[in-house]
Amino acid sequence: MTATQTTPGLPARGGTGGAASTGAVPPAAAARRPGARRPRRWRAQLTAWAFIAPVVIYLLVFYAYPLYRNVDLSLRAYTLRSFIDGTAPFVGLQNYVDVIQSSTFTPALINTAVFTGVSILFQFSIGMALAVFFFRNFRLAATLRALFLVPWLLPLLVSASVWAWMLNSESGVVNAVIEGLGLHQINWLTSPQWALVSVVIANIWIGIPFNLVILYSGLQGIPGDLYEAAALDGANGWQTFWRVTFPLLRPVSAITILLGLVYTLKVFDIIWIMTRGGPVDASTTFAIWSYRLGFGGESPQLSPAAAVGNLLIVVAFIFGLIYIRVQQRVVRS
């Protein structure tokens, strides 16, 4: 095929004149060469753009435009009427000021931090413990490990609904057990003290498989002779973990934790299904707050909702940058 001959170095052609490699061009075209050079360069450019176009359009339509719209939305006072007559006055940073001064801001900030922090802490440590446990490759280890992946395979809607049923004050199995032990019922989802705890527990359960899988694959990258050496030096299990496994797993751990942070910050479905962020603001995180402002209430407040969403994006973006930095360092080392 002649096409393959002419493709390499498309942009370079115009520059070098390319007389030697234009063998495939008919003599008539070759004769018009001085005049044809310009259109060809232009055509090469066009070709390049045509190839890039699908990706650029995709990025513009699905990333740049929604982001721009969200920023624009947060800087205006949108009402339902705005959709009809297209007018929404520009209010600058007023929505951000309102959001930060709102009585929900502090609880939402604390809840987001606690929810993310505690979830990550337990997901990671339990995931790590299980990874080390399964790395011993005992009988049925593969089967058990597969079972631990179940939370990951279930649709979040299913997991969250099941948790909500189990933790139901009156008819939940958890309270049935607690009362069976002679203790007083706990209003897991409906008391301000327990609502956040409940959603954190559910979220930890859902996040363990992710940590388990990544840390397990990280363990496989540690050379076996290091363990042999440690064993010869007389290290016990605990020492082997802290002196060999943990330090060598540090790069993988960093990435697991940072990815977990970005995922956990934006968790919405579990909380919404279990408590709707309530009672009142007791389990409201930024993600929940943003949705509740925009779509959950009786009067849609789209602009403040966009402002909260943007704050969340900024936080996630910072963690994203840290993630990229850490990953680069891992690649380099």
Added chain:
Amino acid sequence: MNSTTARRLRVVGALALSAALVGTLAACSTPSSKPTAGGTYTLWDPYPNRDASSTWAKAVDACATQVGVTIKRTASNTGDTVKDLTTAASNLPDVALVDNPKVSTLADAGLLTTTKQNGFDVSSISKNILSAGQIDGKTYGVPTGANTLGLYYNPTVLSAAGVDIASVKDWASLTDALKKVVAAGKKGITFSAVGTEEGSFQFLPWFWGAKADLTKLDSSEADSALSLWTDWLKGGLAPNSVIQNTQGTSWDEFKTGDFGFAENGSWFKSDADTAGFKSIQIPAENGGPAPAPTGGEFMTIPIQKDTSRYATSAKIVACLSKGDTAATALGYVAPTKAGADAQLAADPTLQGWITAVGDAKPRTADNLGIKYGKISEQLYTAIQSALSGTASPSDALKTAQAAVK
């Protein structure tokens, strides 16, 4: 194939791909297609669970035949109606069924025609039901029918606990009855106090029954209504799960047969009849029936570019609101006296509910209109706050009133 054509083809291919991508996106952004044939009218309703074989769909079809047009019916969730309608601004349906407290919001956004514009006659519609669709003297829609809340009771549980339902006349006697039921080893009352519009809806009979006013959420009357609920929860007369119960889950609780009472809607009447449950009107604080809020959708005619369509749309609406076919299909009390009489003739046990709907009042009444949405949001937040023990009833209501202002 020579090189230039091959390259040109590739360029064309890549451009075509991008064009296709843009084209698909453009196609995505238009949610529904505009009816092209002159005889096709679109109707949006919030009943996705009623399919083409349901009595409601049949009632719509019958009206289509009667008016001589084709009606294309689209059903989506209630919660999405407002969002769908606002984002479809240039492409509105001919008839949209909207939850009654949302009518004022949509009218305020300039989406709906008035009866003056669309020429619909509302003189036969019951005044109290219709007023949910009226703002500043203009009428923006017609009710398909109305439902309301009542107090269901389980006669088996009550007789075992020695409660005579005739003794339940006001809040004090109701609370006494609940105590007797609980003392007999059963559960008192279940309702829905969830943090959504449903929670406010269920609270209103008690709120209005204490003579409280939605424009003054922190009044002592409002406090006494919220304290009634809070004390029931604290005293174990109502389960803690009411904080999360929707009306559906609350009904499921009641159906276990463990509860003496349940506050729920007329739409469960046939279910109650089967289970042997009966109902009374919700008592006011000092006796007599409390006004309950009306529920149910309004048929509205959204703005069209082609105003000549209104006449036919009005005929469709007239057909659906006439008599009791549509209302009965939806489990509502008919919006006209004639329709309600026909329903009563067919089923005399409906009397209690027809009276209750007659006593009921719309949530957006007292000229609250669009303000109701915000008030309701604060009201259900206050309910959540008090019932969960986050704040005392009076503090919760004070916070709510401050947030409304």
